[in-house]
Amino acid sequence: MASYAVEDRSVRAIPANEPEVTGDYAAHVSKTMKLEITHADDETVEFDLSGVDVSFANALRRIMLAEVPTMAIETVYVEQNEGVVQDEVLAHRLGLVPIAADPRDFEELLDPEDATDANTIVFGLEVRAPPNTRPNPIPSARRVDRLPGTPLPHQDSDDEEEARKPGGHLHTTKVYSGDLKWLPQGEQEAFLAGRPVKPVHDDILLAKLRPGQSIVLEAHGRKGIGQDHAKFSPVSTAAYRMRAVVEVSDDDVPPYVPVKRPSIFDEDASPDCTARSRPHAAHACKVCEPLLSKPSSENFADKVRLTRRGDHFLFRVETAGQLAPLRIVRDAVAVLKAKCDHWRRELEVAGGGLSEAA
């Protein structure tokens, strides 16, 4: 069985593969740090970050998850809600709707009492299901013992189809996120000209209404971070994995591994070349165990060593829609930068005698 262990990382003060830095750390990092964006589209960005410590990569990841601000609905004032979805459930669902609004345009709001046009976005939602205008073809007494899914007695499918149309008694009105109407407050129309605030997706189902029911409410959104509530998190995934290191110690190892998983070695490599001579796709390798343990007749476990590099991180960030993926990463960097600036200022102001713990 090959060793899958990550190189010893946790106990030592300095990462194992890194010489102790004497003198200028920044100069050292500027030589080791490498960044490459390997893929970017509207929803995802993938990048390689190498030459930094795990704690640094992990801080970046955690900040993307929980400390990059976005806008989300926070308070819902329900005027009327006759639907089957209760007020609090509806409010929660509204909160989870990703809102396309630039958080930089807004200030923090701590107390709902202090709401102004600089810190609050307002949506109106008014959906009224058309009332049942056609007479119900079946007397109510005969509908009681109907099993769910069975057709109504003495009713053909034409009747049912008719009843499902607006005005029919079986018609269902669906309330979608697209029904949220942004109501610009104060100066908002001016300073948000050309980039209206709106839900990222228009087709998120919020509630269903029976004929004649209605939902009328006003939803107030504010700026927040994922640490406060997950609805503010700008990412659906922000993760990294360590780059695999593949060491082949024997020329007998074929350049492919006959398992169905994505292989570290090129699957359609010519049979006369060996794994050793062949560049392998360590970048795609997820260091999975079946790779080497199967099949037993061709077990390479003792000839191939799979480990991970402790200072090379393959990041993958998927946006939840509020912010562009690269923007999330760069905002996270800005958050970390701001933290360092604040601490440095406090340490400098205090000089040797930083204020005693309060």
Added chain:
Amino acid sequence: MNAPERHRSYQLDEGQARMTYEPDQRVASAGTFTINKEDHTVGNLLRMQLLRDGDTRFAGYQLPHPLEHVCHVKVETAPGRAPVEVMGGAVTDLRQEVELLDRGFRDECARAREEADARPMET
């Protein structure tokens, strides 16, 4: 009812400092930094950065309680160099590292844009 306000988990209380320091009463050149409204994200980051300094004898962090939004970083340094000094160096180094990363992203974005511009028009 008596639930603490949500923003108290990440927003500094009024007049609260981000970082305070309390020297250890028994050990010379040792003390505890209290970083308010922070968690593992920066606790571990600072710990690792402090450990890079040759004058650091000990650096560790802890979150004392899940309902207290503070992070304690304990540092012991070699005599002649105060923990505050070492912490200042660590924060400065980190700041430069973040700056490098920021510049890296700026360059990479510029490169990607150039590549997109250089590509022939798709039909």
